Amino acid sequence: MIKHVVITGGSGFIGSHLIARLLPLGFKITNIDITNPRTLTTVATSLYQHTQDLEYLPGDFRNRLVIRSALEKADAVIHLAGSYNNGAEAIQTNSYGSRFIFRELARHSHHLKKVIVASTSQVYGEGEHCCSACELSFFGTRKTSDLEQKKFDVHCPRCGSPAIGLANNEENGRAPSSVFAKSMAAVEDTASEFAFHTGVSTTILRYFNVFGSGDWRNNPGKEILADIHQNLLNKQHIILPEFGNCSRDFIHVFDAVEITLTCLLADLPELTLLNVGSGNARLVWEAAEELSDICGIRGKSLQTSAFTPGEPRSSYAETSQLKKLLGFKPRTNFRQGLEELTRYSGIMVDAA
Numbered sequence: 001m002i003k004h005v006v007i008t009g010g011s012g013f014i015g016s017h018l019i020a021r022l023l024p025l026g027f028k029i030t031n032i033d034i035t036n037p038r039t040l041t042t043v044a045t046s047l048y049q050h051t052q053d054l055e056y057l058p059g060d061f062r063n064r065l066v067i068r069s070a071l072e073k074a075d076a077v078i079h080l081a082g083s084y085n086n087g088a089e090a091i092q093t094n095s096y097g098s099r100f101i102f103r104e105l106a107r108h109s110h111h112l113k114k115v116i117v118a119s120t121s122q123v124y125g126e127g128e129h130c131c132s133a134c135e136l137s138f139f140g141t142r143k144t145s146d147l148e149q150k151k152f153d154v155h156c157p158r159c160g161s162p163a164i165g166l167a168n169n170e171e172n173g174r175a176p177s178s179v180f181a182k183s184m185a186a187v188e189d190t191a192s193e194f195a196f197h198t199g200v201s202t203t204i205l206r207y208f209n210v211f212g213s214g215d216w217r218n219n220p221g222k223e224i225l226a227d228i229h230q231n232l233l234n235k236q237h238i239i240l241p242e243f244g245n246c247s248r249d250f251i252h253v254f255d256a257v258e259i260t261l262t263c264l265l266a267d268l269p270e271l272t273l274l275n276v277g278s279g280n281a282r283l284v285w286e287a288a289e290e291l292s293d294i295c296g297i298r299g300k301s302l303q304t305s306a307f308t309p310g311e312p313r314s315s316y317a318e319t320s321q322l323k324k325l326l327g328f329k330p331r332t333n334f335r336q337g338l339e340e341l342t343r344y345s346g347i348m349v350d351a352a
């Protein structure tokens with residue numbers, strides 16, 4: 001039975017919601033993070049004062065002393081820490097960092113019952129597309145030279161017509177196209193090797209666009225709804241790249257946490273790959289409209305031809321594995337999720 005869970009990156013957005021969910025269930029938790037959660041105002045901050053079951057261990061997960069002392073008593077590890085950076089820092093923290101932490105996990109594999117690793121939907125790159133005219137399905141690509149000419153659609157390699165983005169399926173392979181996405185693919189590969197060599201049940205979770213209250217990451221462009229919300233509150237223009245016509249799979253953090261918790265408790269095979277998404281593709285401009293409607297603030301949307309190389313045109317999750325393995329269906333619909341995001345926005349900010 002799993003009693004003691006080590007969480008890396010537990011001060012972050014998903015981590016703090018996860019801790020708030022796990023503690024009342026009786027788990028003992030050690031949060032390893034470089035950011036002291038007590039300097040923040042997240043959903044989990046107040047819990048540190050009220051329970052012996054939650055411990056904060058300051059430091060980087062790549063610090064040998066820190067990770068070793070935490071792992072001594074762990075039954076399970078949830079590795080959420082990483083870098084969203086799209087350069088050398090991602091390679092250092094994610095690619096090399098995962099090699100380090102999994103080597104340490106292997107030393108403790110005799111008493112670890114479960115390892116869960118955060119990955120990202122970005123490992124799919126543009127993902128699978130199909131052309132209805134040619135009845136052809138293929139992995140999409142977009143050239144920066146096309147994006148510069150405002151040609152944002154993925155085109156059929158045979159007839160050149162715009163192709164339709166399909167749901168990203170866990171079994172269909174990956175096509176990471178940014179440094180960040182490639183660094184996360186490396187994390188997945190290291191986790192798979194670990195599972196193969198140690199036999200410890202390992203689950204790789206590919207989080208899609210997780211949103212909700214307490215997303216204090218000061219990382220413009222990383223979670224689009226948090227950005228839009230911040231701009232609405234600050235009465236700034238909302239910049240919608242690719243004329244707002246790219247689509248994303250938005251999943252509320254409560255559902256993302258529920259999936260993570262279910263994986264922790266479920267009897268899963270040696271290696272499991274799972275999408276953490278709602279299964280719905282939503283146009284970014286529509287999401288922005290709905291959010292400004294709920295906020296009651298008419299933001300000025302600027303639908304621009306800006307783009308970020310490596311960001312996909314369309315992205316949504318195939319969720320049949322979630323249903324099959326975990327019996328999971330998302331509980332928070334998009335509008336309820338947005339309401340939760342705005343309701344707590346006032347207090348869920350960095351108080352440091």
Ligand SMILES: [Zn+2]
Pocket residue numbers: 131132133134135136156157158159160161
């Ligand atoms: Zn075609």
